[in-house]
Amino acid sequence: MMHLGFPVLKAFASWVLSARDTTSATLCAACRTFFVPLAQGFAFADGAGVSSARMTRVLHMVDRDVPADCLAQLALLADKGDEVVSVGAPPADLNAAIRVEHAPLGLASLAGRRMPRRVGEFGIVHAWSPRAAQAGAVLARLAGRELLLTLPALPRGNALDELLARLRDDAWTVTVPTRAARDALVARQAPEGRVRVLPPPAATIDPPEQRRMRVREQLGVGESEFLLAAPAPLVRGAGHEMVAWAHAIVREIGPRAKVVAPDGLRAGELRTFADSTGFGADVRIAPLDARDLIAAGDATAFLCKFDCGVQALATALAAGKPIVASSTPDIRELTGDGEGAMLCAPGKAREAAAAILKLVEEPDTSAALAVRALERGARLTVASARKTLTEIYTSLGADSPA
Incomplete structure (x- = not known):
C-alpha cells in the first residue's frame, strides 16, 4: 500500500505545484503551502536536482x-x-x-x-x-x-x-x-x-539594395512601381486587412501602388478580403521574413487595431523607411509621438489612405519622413x-x- 501511495502522492504534489487552470485554482491555493515544499523535496530526493x-x-x-x-x-x-x-x-x-x-x-x-x-x-x-x-x-x-x-x-x-x-x-x-x-x-x-x-532590437538589413532588387524581382514588382510593405506578423489585430482597404481607397483615387504582406495562418482571410476590394491582384502575400518585406518596400504600414508587437516596426525605423502606422501606445512611443512616422487613428481606413497617398505623390515628404525614422531607429540597436x-x-x- 505504501509502495502505491508514495508515487501517487508525488504526482499529486507535482500537480498542485504547477497547476494554474481555473478549475484547480481554489484547491491549489488551499494546498500549495503544504505541497510546494513536499514536491520540491521529491524532486531533489529523486536526484532530479539541477546537474x-x-x-x-x-x-x-x-x-x-x-x-x-x-x-x-x-x-x-x-x-x-x-x-x-x-x-x-x-x-x-x-x-x-x-x-x-x-x-x-x-x-x-x-x-x-x-x-x-x-x-x-x-x-x-x-x-x-x-x-x-x-x-x-x-x-x-x-x-x-x-x-x-x-x-x-x-x-x-x-x-x-x-x-x-x-x-x-x-x-x-x-x-x-x-x-x-x-x-x-x-x-x-x-x-x-x-x-x-x-x-525591441532592430534587425540589420544587409545588403539593403541587393535585397531590395532580389525581393522585388521575386514579387514581380518593377523598380518604378510604388510598393507598400506590411511586414508585421500576420496575426489577428495586426491590421493587414486595414492596409488592403486603405490601398483600395488609394487605387480608387488613381495612383498605382502595390502591397506585400507576409504569409501565415491568416493568409486565406487576408486574400479573401483583398480580393473583395476589387484590387486584390495588387496585393501580394509572400513567404518572406520582415527584413525582406521592409527592404523591398518604398514605405511600410503598421495599421494594427491594437498593439500586437513592434519588432518589425523597429527594423523599419532603423532601415530608414517612411512609415504609416496606427496611433497605439507602443507605436507612439517608438516613433516619438509621430516624429518618425505618419500616425493615424486605429481603424480609420480613409485617414490611413490619405497618409499613404501623400507618400506616393510627395517624394520630398517621404524622404524627410525616412530621415526622421532613421534617427528614431538608431536608438534601437542590438x-x-x-x-x-x-x-x-x-x-x-x-x-x-x-
Whole structure:
C-alpha cells in the first residue's frame, strides 16, 4: 500500500505545484503551502536536482507558438553558450540548436517537472511564450531560480488577467517593449519590480539594395512601381486587412501602388478580403521574413487595431523607411509621438489612405519622413537591447557573463 501511495502522492504534489487552470485554482491555493515544499523535496530526493555538469547562464524556453517578434528577439539576443529547450514541438522558424522536452498529456507544467534531470546548471529561466513560461516556472521553482517571460505586447482579456495573477502570486518577472506597456500593467496592480522594459532590437538589413532588387524581382514588382510593405506578423489585430482597404481607397483615387504582406495562418482571410476590394491582384502575400518585406518596400504600414508587437516596426525605423502606422501606445512611443512616422487613428481606413497617398505623390515628404525614422531607429540597436537584458538577468540573480 505504501509502495502505491508514495508515487501517487508525488504526482499529486507535482500537480498542485504547477497547476494554474481555473478549475484547480481554489484547491491549489488551499494546498500549495503544504505541497510546494513536499514536491520540491521529491524532486531533489529523486536526484532530479539541477546537474552541475555544465553551467548555462540562461536557459531559454520556447514552444511551437512563440510569437514571431519573440523568435526574432531570441535569435538576436541569445548568447552562444545559452541553451534553448522547447516544450513539445519546437518553433519552425528558429534557426538554433533546440532540445525538445516532451510535455506529458500536453501539459507544459509536467514538462517542467521532468526537466531538472535533463538540463545542466543555469542561472535563470527565460521563457519566450506564456506556455513555455508554465514549464519554466516549475523548473525555476525546483531549482531555486527566477523566471523571466518576454512578451511582444500587452496581453488582452483573459490573458492579461492570467499574467497579472502570475506576477502577483507566483513572482514571475515579465518584459514588455515599451514604458507605455509597463505603465499599463502597473496601473492594473502588477508589482512594479516585476515588470521590465526591453525595447525591441532592430534587425540589420544587409545588403539593403541587393535585397531590395532580389525581393522585388521575386514579387514581380518593377523598380518604378510604388510598393507598400506590411511586414508585421500576420496575426489577428495586426491590421493587414486595414492596409488592403486603405490601398483600395488609394487605387480608387488613381495612383498605382502595390502591397506585400507576409504569409501565415491568416493568409486565406487576408486574400479573401483583398480580393473583395476589387484590387486584390495588387496585393501580394509572400513567404518572406520582415527584413525582406521592409527592404523591398518604398514605405511600410503598421495599421494594427491594437498593439500586437513592434519588432518589425523597429527594423523599419532603423532601415530608414517612411512609415504609416496606427496611433497605439507602443507605436507612439517608438516613433516619438509621430516624429518618425505618419500616425493615424486605429481603424480609420480613409485617414490611413490619405497618409499613404501623400507618400506616393510627395517624394520630398517621404524622404524627410525616412530621415526622421532613421534617427528614431538608431536608438534601437542590438547592443543596447543586450545591455538592457544583461542588467535584467543580473538583477534577477543570474551571474554576469564571463
